[in-house]
Amino acid sequence: MWPVGTLERWPFEVEGDRMTGPGVFDMKAGLVQLFAALQSLGDLDGVGILVTSDEEIGSTTSQRLIEWTCRDAGAVLVLEPSADGALKIARKGVGMFHLEVTGRAAHAGLEPERGINATVEAAHQVLAALALARSTVGTTVTPTVVTAGTTVNTVPAAARVAVDVRAETADELRRVEAALQSFTPVLAGAALKVVTDSLRMPLERRHSSDLFKRAQHQAELMDLGPLDGVGVGGGSDGNFTAALGVPTLDGLGAVGGNAHAEGEWASAAAMPQRTALVAALVRDLLEETR
Numbered sequence: 001m002w003p004v005g006t007l008e009r010w011p012f013e014v015e016g017d018r019m020t021g022p023g024v025f026d027m028k029a030g031l032v033q034l035f036a037a038l039q040s041l042g043d044l045d046g047v048g049i050l051v052t053s054d055e056e057i058g059s060t061t062s063q064r065l066i067e068w069t070c071r072d073a074g075a076v077l078v079l080e081p082s083a084d085g086a087l088k089i090a091r092k093g094v095g096m097f098h099l100e101v102t103g104r105a106a107h108a109g110l111e112p113e114r115g116i117n118a119t120v121e122a123a124h125q126v127l128a129a130l131a132l133a134r135s136t137v138g139t140t141v142t143p144t145v146v147t148a149g150t151t152v153n154t155v156p157a158a159a160r161v162a163v164d165v166r167a168e169t170a171d172e173l174r175r176v177e178a179a180l181q182s183f184t185p186v187l188a189g190a191a192l193k194v195v196t197d198s199l200r201m202p203l204e205r206r207h208s209s210d211l212f213k214r215a216q217h218q219a220e221l222m223d224l225g226p227l228d229g230v231g232v233g234g235g236s237d238g239n240f241t242a243a244l245g246v247p248t249l250d251g252l253g254a255v256g257g258n259a260h261a262e263g264e265w266a267s268a269a270a271m272p273q274r275t276a277l278v279a280a281l282v283r284d285l286l287e288e289t290r
């Protein structure tokens with residue numbers, strides 16, 4: 001996500017415990033920890049590694065590969081960055097939608113009544129989408145990018161509204177999708193089409209609970225201190241594997257912060273600890289299957 005040339009003005013640097021640079025926290029340090037952990041094990045029979053490059057834009061080209069690769073796995077460990085040191089034991093599902101509104105153009109000054117205002121229709125649909133949110137169960141519905149019209153003196157003939165949906169359960173994500181697909185135009189003569197761009201089902205706690213207990217046990221054995229687990233709003237490729245029913249534990253990567261922003265950093269001191277934790281988890285899982 002960083003443009004070419006960023007390293008020239010913001011190079012990778014290490015100062016004390018802090019490593020800084022574009023992508024160092026999310027998630028280059030996690031990749032280093034992954035390969036260091038596996039290198040320490042020696043026998044990797046039964047271990048598969050999958051690295052993708054389009055997760056930040058919805059895994060549009062890699063989702064099928066992820067699902068094909070991991071469908072029969074006994075467990076999936078995701079080296080996405082931690083949440084202030086905590087592992088990610090739940091992730092909301094993510095739905096990306098857009099609404100296509102078709103109206104009719106007309107001169108805004110001479111005969112606006114002959115037009116069908118796509119911007120006004122879009123406004124109705126934005127409010128209807130907002131009403132689908134359920135804060136009590138953590139479901140958010142957020143209209144984001146809106147485009148409409150061509151010139152300031154023309155009744156808009158078309159509009160487009162992007163909608164971001166986050167939900168903690170698959171049932172909630174499907175409820176919102178079904179509700180959006182049932183939307184109908186408010187203005188006479190307007191047309192409306194709702195498009196599902198992508199659906200990433202949630203990583204629910206039931207998918208990670210056993211693996212998290214294993215991680216806590218291994219951390220205790222290695223005297224790494226208490227290991228916390230949290231739920232987060234953002235999705236990852238771990239959502240795909242959890243949706244397949246494969247036990248999935250996320251957030252095993254770097255400890256740090258400020259992801260995707262200037263000043264992104266990762267803790268150098270935490271890297272050996274998290275590397276050892278990943279190695280111990282892999283070893284524990286392999287021993288169970290041999």
